[in-house]
Each structure stands twice: as structure tokens, then as C-alpha cells.
Amino acid sequence: MTIKEIYEKFDTIGCLTFATINEKGEPETRIAHLRAYDEDGIYFMTMFTKEFYSQLKQVGKLSICGLNANTQIRHDENGFPIFEGGYAIRMTGDVQEVSIDEIKAKNNPIFDFCIKDQEIYNAMVVFCITAGYGDIFDYDFEKISRKNKLERIYFSYGNANIKYKGLKIDTNKCISCGICKTKCSFLAIIEDSTYSINSHRCDECGDCYLNCPVGAIYLKD
Template sequence: MTIKEIYEAFDKIGCLSFTTVDEHGNPESRIAHLRAYDEHGIYFMTMFTKDFYKQMKHNGKLAICGLNAKTTVEHDDEGMPIFEGGYAIRMTGTVHEISMDEIKAKHNPMFTMCIKDWEKYPAMVVFCITKGYGDVFDYDFEQITRDNKLQRIYFAFGGEQENYKGLKIDIEKCISCGVCKNKCSFLAIDEHDRVYSVNKYRCDECGDCYINCPAKAISY
């Protein structure tokens, strides 16, 4: 995914959860939104009077997460939850404060809101996520629109590496019994010539393959 595509996936959601760590190592979250993007990264704002600002200046890291789907959970006749299809997206990134002079010098209409917000609230400051990695968790658990429950899209920019998720099968220990493939409701086990592997784009890390493997060939 490009920076533009990452930004648009987040921006389609709007309000997002931004998490940082305080001076005691405790995570703190708040709701905010992104403002703009360019070739250097993805931008957002806060005020220098907030703990959010202090925490980012202290360690330069944050995590963002959002959900593009109905947020209330309905239940079926057996009391089991029904999740409407949609996607979640998360990103871990490194941030740097950007001066308002730098923002103005861009002469980019996308940053107009940043400038107007700063003029109205002079304590506002701009941060840029200069590098980050994450994934889009595109799900359809009821399999209404496709035959698999999950499709993960991994991304990274600014020199970061994609951080793939999913369990792993040790081919040296695997006895090719096929139990993992039969147990996986996410259709995340691939098989070629009796060699089994976990598809990192479909794996939910649910643990069914790990629990049921008779050869203990699966790790997480």
C-alpha cells in the first residue's frame, strides 16, 4: 500500500484510537483523526499542553487503530455474536513534530485545515508519522461476500518492514496428516505436494491448528 492508500483507509473511518505510553510505561489512548499526507508521511495535530504531546516527544512512538464497520454487536438465536463485515486497520509508527513554518512552506491545500486550526488555537502543533507499519484486517466472518473469512493486507513505509502475522508450521516436524487444514475455519492452511503452510494473508491467529496438531509442529 502507498502512503496515500494507507491514509485514505484511515480517513474513511474518521475518528481513530491513538495510543502512546506515559512516563511510567502505562499505555494511554484517546480519540483523534488524521489531517493530511504527503511523500514524507501522514500528519495529525494535538496541543502542546496535552499529555499526548508530552508522551510523543518523550519516546516518538504511537499506535493507531480504527474500525470501518457497524460498532454495535448483534446476536443470533443461540446468543452468539454476529459481526457485520468490514475492516479494521492498525499502524505502529515513529512521529516527529513539524513546525508551522514548514507546514506553510509546503503550499499544499491539504494542509489548509492545519493552518486554520493553529490560527484559531495557537497551542496546536503538527506531528508527522514519518515511518510506520501495520495491516488491514478485512473480514467477512459470515462469508456473505466471499468464501473466506479474512483477508489481511500488510503495509510499511519510511524504511519500516512489513510485520507479518500468523502461526507457523515446522516442515521438519509436520507429518502431513492434514488435521490443521481440516480444523481451520479461516481457510488459512495451504497445501502443496503434502507440504502444509500457514497463509499469512488469511490467518486470524485463532490457535485451532496449534491446539489440534498431533505432531506439535505449529508455533505462534
């Protein structure tokens, strides 16, 4: 995915959860939104008078996530939750403060709102997520529009590397009994001479892990 495509997936959601670590090593979250993107990264703003700012400066990293779906959960006649299809997206990355003069020098209309906002609220500052990795969790648990419940789309940019999710099968231990495939409701098991797990479909639900008779399935580091 391009930086533009990643930005647009987040921007479709709008308000996102931004997570940082405070001076005690504790996680803190707040709601904010992204402002712009270019070839250098993805941009957002805060005020230097906020703890959010000091945490960004101290640690230089953050995680963001959001959900594009109905957040209200309905239940079926048995009390089980019904999740309407949608997607969640998350990203972890490195952040760097960018001066308003640098923003103006870009001479890019996408930053006009950043400039105007800083003129109104002088404490406003711009940060750029210069490198990031994450994934889109595109789900359809009721299988209304496709046969499988989940499609993960992985991405990264800058000097960040993609980090794939999901469990793995040790091919040296696998006896190709097929139990993992029968237990996987996400259709993530690939059948061959030995079995493997499709990281784009795996929900890490643990069914294969718990049912493998030879302990061939393990969690990724």
C-alpha cells in the same frame, strides 16, 4: 500500499484511537483523527499543553487503530455474536514534530486546515508519522461476499518493515496429516508436500496449534 492509500483507509473511518506510553510506562489512549499526508508521511495535530504531546515527544512512537463497520453487535438465537462485515486497520510508527513554518513552506492545499486550525488555537502543533507498519483486517465472518472469513492486507512505509501476523508450520516436523486444514475455519492452510499457513488469512485463532499431533505449529516471534 502507498502512503495515500493508507491515509485514505484511515480517513474513511474518521475518528481513530491513538495509543502512547506515559512516563510510568503505562499505555494511554485517546480519540483523534488524521489531517493530511504527503511523501514524507501521515500528519495529525494536538496541543503542546496536552499529555499526548509530551508522550509523543518523550517516546517518539505511537499506535493508531480504527474500525470501519457497525460497532453494535447483534446475536443469533444461540446467543453468539453476529459481526457485520467490515475492516479494522492499525498502524505503529515513528513520529516527529513539524513546525507550522515547515507546513506552510510545503505550499500544499492539503495542509490548509492545519494552518487555519493553528491560527485559531495557537497551542496546536503538527506531528508527522514518518515511518509506519500495520495491517488491514478485512473480515466477513458470515461469508456473505466471499468464501473465506478474512483477508489481511499488510503495509509499511518509510524505513519500517512489514510485520506479518499468523502462526507458522515447522516443515521439518510436519507429517502432512492434514488435521490442521480440517480444523481451520479461516481456510488459511495451504496444502502441498508439506503444509503452510497463509498469513493473509490466518486469524491466529489457535485451532491448528492445539490440534497438531506433532507440535509442528508455532507462534511467530
